[in-house]
Every structure is written in C-alpha cells, then in structure tokens.
Amino acid sequence: MTDRPTVWEEMPKINRDLLAPLQTTTWTYFLWVGVLSCLVAAGAGAWTFQIQTGIGQTDLHHPIFWGSYIASFVFWIGVSHSGTFISGVLRLTNAEWRRPVTRLAELMTVVALLVTALFVFYHLGRVWRFYYLIPYPNQRELWPNFRSPLMWDATAIFTYATASTIYIYLPLIPDFALARDRIHGWRKTVYRWLAIGWHGSQAQWRTLEMAIRIITPLIVMVMISVHSIVGFDFGMALVPAWHSTIFAPYFVVGAVHSGLGMVMIGLYVLRKVYHLHNYVRTEHFEKLGKLLLVTTLLLAYMYFAEQLTVWYGKVPDHIAVQHSLLYGAYAVPFWFMVSCIYVIPLLTLVWPRFRQWPVGLMIVGLIINIGMYIERMLIIVPPLAHPRLSFQWDEYFPSLIEFVILVGTLALALLLYSLAVKFVPVISIWEEKLGKKHAPKR
Amino acid sequence: MPQNADTAERHVVLGFFDPTTSLPPVLDQIRNQGIPDIFMEILSPLPLETALLNKPVRIPLYRLTIIGGIVGIGVGIFFAAGTALLFPLVTGGKPIVSIPVVGIISYETMMLMAIAVTFVATAINIAFVQQSGLRNDPRIDEGSVGLSIQVGNDTAKAHSISRLLQQAGASEVEIRTIASDS
Missing domain, CATH: 1.20.58 (Methane Monooxygenase Hydroxylase; Chain G, domain 1)
Known part of the structure; x- marks a missing residue:
C-alpha cells in the first residue's frame, strides 16, 4: 500500500493543470503577442521592400552569395531537430523522463520548420519563381535537376516537415479529445475535427500506439538524413573549407546541440509562466543537461578533428580560411563562438550541482544558441569570402534590411510558439498520466 | 445475434468501473450471455497493458x-x-x-x-473504428474505465446486461438507444 494517490485519482488534477494554459490568458500574454506582432510586421515590411527593390538590398555580393539567410536556414533546421531528437530518440530508448518534455520540443520542431522554409523564400532573388522547386516539367518539358543538392534539400525538408507534423499530431489526438470536452467556443469545433472521433476505446489506443511505434524510428532516420543533406549542400561543393566528409555528421550533432539548448530555454520559460513545477522538475533539466554535455563533447571533438586536419595539411586555399578564423577578420566572432558552444557549456555542465540549476541551464541554452548562430555564419561566410584567387577576397556583414528580416522572423517563431501554446497542451496529458502509472511506487 | 438490420433502433449499455476492478470476469459473464467480443469495447483514459478483447485486425x-x-x-x-x-x-x-x-x-x-x-x-x-453509439465521455478522462456493449434492439437483454454490470461493481450504468443506420 502507498499513501501517494494513484494516477487514476490524480487524473482530474492532471487534466486541470495541463489544460489551464489553454483556458486562462493574462494581459501580459496579450502584451507579449502585441510586441511580437509589431516586430513581425516590421520584418514583413522589410521583406516586401526587398522584393520590390531587389536582392541588392542585402549585403550579398560576389563572391559571397550566401549569407545571413542561408545561415539562418541552417540554424533553424538545427533547432527543428530538438523535437525529433528529444521525442524520437528518447521514445525509442524508452526513457521515461522524456514525457513532460516531448510535446514542447515537438512544437519547436514544427515552428522551426515553418520559419526555415521562409528563409528559402527570403533568399530567392525572384521569390515569385519559387515553384521552380516543385517537381513538374516546365513548358520545355524540362524537370528540376535532382542532381543538385539543393533539390535534395527541397525533397528532404518537405519530407521532414510533413513527417514532423504527423509526428506531433498523432500523440495529440487523445489530448484534443480531452480539450474538446472541456473547452468551449470556436476552439471546441476545431478540437472536434482534430480529435477525429476519439473516445478512448482500446481499438483506438492500439492503433495509435502501433502508429507511434512505427513512425518513431522512421522519423529519427529522416531527422538524421535531413541535416546530413543540409551538410551535403556544403560538403559537395568544391569550396575551400566546405569540401569535407565531416560536414554531414557534424551538422547532425550541431543541430541536436542547438535544439537541446532551445528546449532548455522553452522548458524553463513555460514551467515558470504556466506553473508547471509539478510536471517539469529539476530532474528533467538535469537529464537534459547531461545530454547537452554529451553533444558539447561530441561537437567539440568533430570540430577539432576537422580544424586539425586542415591545419596539418596546410593546403593554401583551406589554410587561408582557417587563418581568417583564428586571427584574421573573423577572429572575434570565432573565439566568441568557441566560448559559447564549447567552453562555457563544458565548464558549467560538468558540475552535477550546476545541472540541477534550471536558471543556469536556461542561460547555457541561450548562450549555445547565440554561439550556434554565429557558427552557422562562420561556416558560410569565411569560405565564400576566400575563393582560390585571392584578388577576389572580400567581406560580408548583414545589411539593415537583413537584420530587420532576421529579427522579424525570430519574432514570428516566438509568436507562432506563443499562439500554439494557447491551442495545444504543452505537456502530453495522456503520456504524462502513463508516465505516472509506470513510475515506481515509493 | 445482438444486431438486427431490420430494426429502427439499437441499444448500447455503457458501464463505468473503478480502474481497480478486474474486468476479465465481467467480460466472461457478458460472453456467457451470448455477446461476442466484436460487440464489446473498453474505454479508458490510458492504453491498457493487455488486450482483454479478441478482435480481428483486418490489415496490420x-x-x-x-x-x-x-x-x-x-x-x-x-x-x-x-x-x-x-x-x-x-x-x-x-x-x-x-x-x-x-x-x-x-x-x-x-x-x-x-x-x-x-x-x-x-x-x-x-x-x-468506432462502434455505433460509442462517444467520448468526460468521465473516462477523469479516471474511470468504461465498458460498452451493443445489444441490438433487444431491450430485455439490455436490461439484463445492465444488471450484470451493476452486480459486477459498475459505479454507473447507462442504456443508450441509438437510431439504426439501416
């Protein structure tokens, strides 16, 4: 016998607690949404201006044709890996502690993918020609060139976006049914549609569990392939400092690194705002901290192996890029980046007591993401700025229009996430109950 | 046969149980009343660890x-x-x-x-997959386990099953009458 209430007795409370964010909204939320909407409007205005006046509004120029938009594209794709990694890999390994974390990480995946797609459009000089990427023949019966890694990207990201949406939706069905019976107004109709007649029969549970069991390993495989393909965008090019075999695995690990950092931020903020301390506990931060330590070490190892190989080889084209990073034009952002994604996480996360400090972990997550964004810029810009003929060497810094678009898009991501939190339970309610049922009795 | 295609309405008996109730003996008693597993369904807020009903899977x-x-x-x-x-x-x-x-x-x-x-x-x-007459009930999400049995248009049988469920420890039992699709 135990004095602790059973999960069955706790169910009404769990339902109430986890549906509360959907039912109560404070004025600070509206203020937050208002501020974000203004920033999004500014970003939209800047993009409209760029479309009207041309891509020359950016600082992109010969030989640096890829800049902040592609760096942001790579960064947000990386963030999108948070959900799939946390949810998929931890589900596969049957890690019970994943339960309060999976949904908010999956939401990040979907939001990040939406934002990622935008950067492709920003980067297109003539955005109205976007349909050239869709596989159908033009009037001369010419199809898109699938031999180009950019078409691999388009295919992989479409697959990943579709699969991630399915992956977040399936476990949401029982929670939508729960919300359908407890939330009124226009949302009730939407929940009714989304719950597709869920009533909790064993036949439905069996189908749902089987589908999740089938899709989970598939989406993990898609996750790895997508960021590998983004890495191939660079690795396949004969550009000094890009043409490397390490890019695909390095990009995958880097994506998980920044994704975990972002989850740490989201976890802390949502726990604080919606008083989820009973569900998101210190142990969850601690376990995520350990994962973050692993990715820090793995990423540092890969980065070191790559830089050491370049340094030892002393191939002139490649070493020019490395010199610009170590003590040239990009030395300040390079060393700042090294501190942010390797040194600071390593020096903090190795301490068990630090891993039990949610605020500290949130700050480390933030620092990692700032560092990872700079790292994406440093992967793209210095190699392009140092082509083989040195008279072409040049520099790049994002223009004001680019900055406004970047800030507007970041605001859009935050806005979409904030709106989603009001529509979707941030913790999977039925999985939380299941976790409590499986928890060992004290 | 619990189902009769010619009838205008059908009865569904729905019993709510405490989750600690052992359902297999209850299911056996219902089977003894001549109702096969395909006309029964268990509703719960969580997936049950073992399949208590034998229902054929059409395509895996x-x-x-x-x-x-x-x-x-x-x-x-x-x-x-x-x-x-x-x-x-x-x-x-x-x-x-x-x-x-x-x-x-x-x-x-x-x-x-x-x-x-x-x-x-x-x-x-x-x-x-839903059986006719099955719909989500908030009591399930609050921590009850539901047992739903289709009994066709046989009102006497519906009442007999209802009594059976009450004797088996159901906290609440309802008989729902549904217009037939036929």
Missing part, C-alpha cells in the same frame, strides 16, 4: 507502411532517374542517371510515403 498497420515505402521508392526513382531520362541533358560530362542521387531521393520519398500512408491508415482506423 506495418504492412501498409511497407507498401507506402515501396511506392515511395518508385516515386523517388521516377523523380531522380525518370525525369532525367525524360530530358537527357548531359551536364559536365556526367551520366544522365546518377545512382547516388537516386538513392538519396528514393530514401526521402520512401520515408515520406511510408509515414504518410501510416498516418492516413491510422486516421481512418481511429475515425471509423
């Missing part, structure tokens, strides 16, 4: 996933190899069909189709 989901994956490979081969052959333009002296590219694109489309087909099949299963 994983088979549809495999079929979707195979179709996806075909789509990928068409995109990466077929479209190149439709307009055989040599670029950089390279072969028209690039095997690694076919592999990469086919992999992605295989995953896409496998996941999409699994999803569609799951959604159809969830949406249409």
